[in-house]
Amino acid sequence: MTKETKKLFDAPWVLFSDPDNLVYQIESNTGSYIADAVMFEDAKRIIHLPELYDALHEAADGKCWSCAAVNVDTVLDKGCPKGHNRACYVARWIELLRKVREGI
Numbered sequence: 574m575t576k577e578t579k580k581l582f583d584a585p586w587v588l589f590s591d592p593d594n595l596v597y598q599i600e601s602n603t604g605s606y607i608a609d610a611v612m613f614e615d616a617k618r619i620i621h622l623p624e625l626y627d628a629l630h631e632a633a634d635g636k637c638w639s640c641a642a643v644n645v646d647t648v649l650d651k652g653c654p655k656g657h658n659r660a661c662y663v664a665r666w667i668e669l670l671r672k673v674r675e676g677i
Contacts, residue, residue: 586600599620
């Protein structure tokens with residue numbers, strides 16, 4: 574996981590179980606509450622979300638050949654220099670990354 578992703582998500586996330594409440598609690602690297610999950614599989618999925626963000630960021634950065642002159646962080650900040658939007662699947666990845674990064 575990149576330093577930027579660790580900082581953005583306060584990652585890695587940690588999973589704790591509370592046998593009294595039958596709930597799995599997810600916390601950030603510094604102990605901040607992230608979420609609760611009743612199912613163990615759901616809790617495990619949630620703790621991997623920062624890694625999933627990181628992987629999608631890497632994929633978008635390496636896949637956007639038509640806009641290779643800029644990196645994905647520039648596109649996240651300023652948009653696609655070629656004006657691509659929903660027609661380009663990489664642009665859809667970048668839009669999702671932007672939403673996650675900005676919390677919208």
